[in-house]
Amino acid sequence: MDKRFDWFPVFNNDSFTPLVDELVDRSIVMLNRSDQGGSKEKREHALTQIARHILCALFITHQQTGMHKHPLSVSIPLHKRHYSLGDINKIPYVYPNKVEVVFKALEALNWIEVVKGRYSSSYKMSVTVMTVQDVLAIKFAALNIHWLEQVPLPLAKLVEVRDKDIETKQASLIPLDSLSEQNLLHDYQQNLHTINAHLVQQCIHLDVTDEQLAQVLKRKGINEQTQAPYEHFIDMSMVQLRRIFAKGRLDRGGRFYGGWWQGISGEHRPVIRINNKKTIEVDYSGIAINIIYALKKTRLDPNKDVYDIGLPNWQGKNDKRRPMIKKVFNAFINDEKCNYHLSGAAIKVLGCNTQALKDKIIQTHPVMADVFATDIGLQAQYLDSCVAEDVMLSLLKLGITCLPIHDSFIVTVSHYSILEKQMFESYQKVMGAPIVLKDEVIKSHRTLTTKNKDMASRPIDSDILSNEDLLNEYEYRQQGNLMQNYFKSYKDTFNDTNRCTSYKT
Numbered sequence: 001m002d003k004r005f006d007w008f009p010v011f012n013n014d015s016f017t018p019l020v021d022e023l024v025d026r027s028i029v030m031l032n033r034s035d036q037g038g039s040k041e042k043r044e045h046a047l048t049q050i051a052r053h054i055l056c057a058l059f060i061t062h063q064q065t066g067m068h069k070h071p072l073s074v075s076i077p078l079h080k081r082h083y084s085l086g087d088i089n090k091i092p093y094v095y096p097n098k099v100e101v102v103f104k105a106l107e108a109l110n111w112i113e114v115v116k117g118r119y120s121s122s123y124k125m126s127v128t129v130m131t132v133q134d135v136l137a138i139k140f141a142a143l144n145i146h147w148l149e150q151v152p153l154p155l156a157k158l159v160e161v162r163d164k165d166i167e168t169k170q171a172s173l174i175p176l177d178s179l180s181e182q183n184l185l186h187d188y189q190q191n192l193h194t195i196n197a198h199l200v201q202q203c204i205h206l207d208v209t210d211e212q213l214a215q216v217l218k219r220k221g222i223n224e225q226t227q228a229p230y231e232h233f234i235d236m237s238m239v240q241l242r243r244i245f246a247k248g249r250l251d252r253g254g255r256f257y258g259g260w261w262q263g264i265s266g267e268h269r270p271v272i273r274i275n276n277k278k279t280i281e282v283d284y285s286g287i288a289i290n291i292i293y294a295l296k297k298t299r300l301d302p303n304k305d306v307y308d309i310g311l312p313n314w315q316g317k318n319d320k321r322r323p324m325i326k327k328v329f330n331a332f333i334n335d336e337k338c339n340y341h342l343s344g345a346a347i348k349v350l351g352c353n354t355q356a357l358k359d360k361i362i363q364t365h366p367v368m369a370d371v372f373a374t375d376i377g378l379q380a381q382y383l384d385s386c387v388a389e390d391v392m393l394s395l396l397k398l399g400i401t402c403l404p405i406h407d408s409f410i411v412t413v414s415h416y417s418i419l420e421k422q423m424f425e426s427y428q429k430v431m432g433a434p435i436v437l438k439d440e441v442i443k444s445h446r447t448l449t450t451k452n453k454d455m456a457s458r459p460i461d462s463d464i465l466s467n468e469d470l471l472n473e474y475e476y477r478q479q480g481n482l483m484q485n486y487f488k489s490y491k492d493t494f495n496d497t498n499r500c501t502s503y504k505t
Contacts, residue, residue: 002073002129006091008057009237011148013493016055019139023051026105027098046095050102058112059148060237062132062140067482068233069214073129076103078117088160088173103130111136146482146489150200153240155189158196163248174248184250188243188389192256195392196240202401203490204239204261207271207278208445210481216268216448234263241404243385252378254385256404267452270443272410274401276487280416281440282423283408284384288333289365291380294433296367302436309357309364311350318453321349332358334377383430390426395419413442446473 024047031043054076061072077083077091078100084090093099106112110133117128132140162171176182208216219232238260246253261272272279284290286306293300300306307325308314314321324346331340342354350357362369388404395402395411400418403410411419420437427435441455450458480488 002075002127003057003061003235004075004077004091004127005054005057006093008053008060008074009150009153009240010053011056011059012151013145013148015143015145016052016059016148019055020048020052023055023102023105023109023111024048026109027051027101030105030108031098031101043098046098047102050093050095050099051105054099054102054106056148058130058132058136059140060235062137063146064217064233064235064237067213067236068217070218070233071131072233073115073131075127075129077127078103079125086173088162088171092157103128106130109135111139144489145493146486147203147493148237148489149493150237150240152193152197152200153242155186155193157242158192159185159188159243159245161185161245161248161250162253163246176250181250188250188254191389191393192241192243195396198396198401199239199241199259202239203273203275203487204259204401204403205236205273205276205483205486206268207273208448208483212445212448213482216264216271219263219265232263234260236260245382246378247375251382252375254382255406256385256388259403259405261403261410262405266440268448269405269410270441270452271445271448272403273487274403274410274412275490277412277414278442278444279403279410280413280442281405281408281410282416282419283438283440284387284423284427285436285438287384287387287407287435288330288377288380289368290433290435291383291431292333292371292376293365293367294431295376295379298367299433302434309360311360324349328357329361330377332361332372333380336373336375336377338373387423387426387430390429391419391422394422394426408440 024044027047028044031047054074057074061074065072076099078096080096082091083093083096083099085092085094091099107114112130113133115129117126161174161176163174164171176185206213206216217234217236219234220229221232222229238258240258241256242258243254243256261269264272269281270279286300289306290300305316307322307329308316309325311319311321311325328342328346328350340354342350342357347353352360358372384407388406388409391409392402392404395415395418398418400411400415402419409419409423416439420439423437424434427433441452443450443452443455447455447458
């Protein structure tokens with residue numbers, strides 16, 4: 001599995017600088033005379049920027065390979081067709097020739113192992129990929145660092161306004177013409193920069209053993225279109241958020257993406273830690289349907305189960321069909337062209353076909369009668385993204401780290417009541433209506449395999465540890481596993497720079 005080098009974050013740690021300098025020095029020697037346009041300072045600046053980005057990508061994949069127990073690599077497209085500042089699908093560097101020089105310098109230093117790509121005039125190609133060789137692995141190990149502070153993303157990369165080409169289906173960035181839209185975009189960029197500048201100074205990690213870590217960071221699934229199985233490996237370096245709008249408008253879409261915690265299974269999120277402190281997640285219950293009710297100037301009964309649409313033998317919140325109903329419900333709301341249809345397996349479980357299920361939803365929620373086959377889903381996403389922005393900024397003013405997952409948020413347990421209060425207030429502020437909240441559970445490496453729904457029914461003395469359990473816990477804390485080293489590296493970074501002695505949460 002490989003990821004393009006420019007999709008990785010950049011670190012500003014001084015400990016990386018000697019490696020960057022060594023790579024730049026070799027690159028300068030290898031630079032062709034024809035590639036030496038511009039001043040010496042500009043050439044060296046461009047090479048340094050590229051070298052640092054590629055080294056950061058290699059460091060992350062080397063680190064993540066240890067976490068995932070699965071080989072990872074970095075792709076590095078070398079043809080100029082892959083580079084453009086204005087195309088979201090291309091690499092935002094204006095010097096593809098210098099990228100190639102840095103790549104060749106890595107080879108010359110014997111720092112990477114390479115599988116060369118192939119190109120043809122018909123655009124059929126395979127991209128060059130590289131993995132860390134032993135020489136560079138030893139240099140990385142000598143740094144003795146695990147957590148690294150990232151450079152906050154520039155404003156221009158934080159908010160994207162996209163639209164899809166009707167024929168090619170390719171997404172592209174849409175420029176905003178009006179001054180009012182440009183000002184609003186700038187506000188969104190500044191707000192997200194403030195949030196990211198805080199997030200990059202936090203240690204967001206997991207309370208798990210090394211064996212559990214590899215399981216938690218690997219997601220398995222089935223592609224709904226091809227029905228092919230797939231594996232997705234979560235990259236814990238992804239802590240900065242982006243906001244993505246749709247249809248070329250600032251009032252469609254707009255949700256926050258990019259945080260690695262968003263890809264973790266709901267069963268595993270309770271072991272997320274912020275600066276080594278336990279966390280809790282609080283959800284808005286049925287936020288999409290609540291927003292639609294609010295837009296229709298009516299109120300959803302807070303005591304009603306949103307997903308109880310009259311299916312026979314409904315077992316309430318614990319009904320096994322409920323997750324499927326929730327998934328299908330959201331699919332209908334976001335299906336503008338009526339392309340979504342229930343699978344055969346879903347029809348068998350639910351006992352009705354696509355149209356019959358829509359009819360049941362409309363009968364239960366009459367406000368839905370005229371929203372199918374519209375862009376109501378993107379409207380709802382915009383409004384819940386405004387709520388999310390207000391929650392995060394409000395908590396940030398109090399110095400509280402808040403991790404968004406679209407319609408839910410994670411904070412340290414000590415800030416649980418503050419989060420709940422703020423979620424109520426932010427929703428009321430944006431939508432002018434109340435809403436019901438639902439809190440999740442708190443887990444650790446000892447209870448990782450316990451289902452969230454079963455945590456409340458555990459014996460009351462489950463967390464009272466025997467002498468043997470206490471000894472095992474002590475040994476676990478002393479052994480220095482990957483996540484403990486990750487947090488220790490974070491503490492060492494802040495102690496070395498004398499920036500703080502108590503870690504923000």
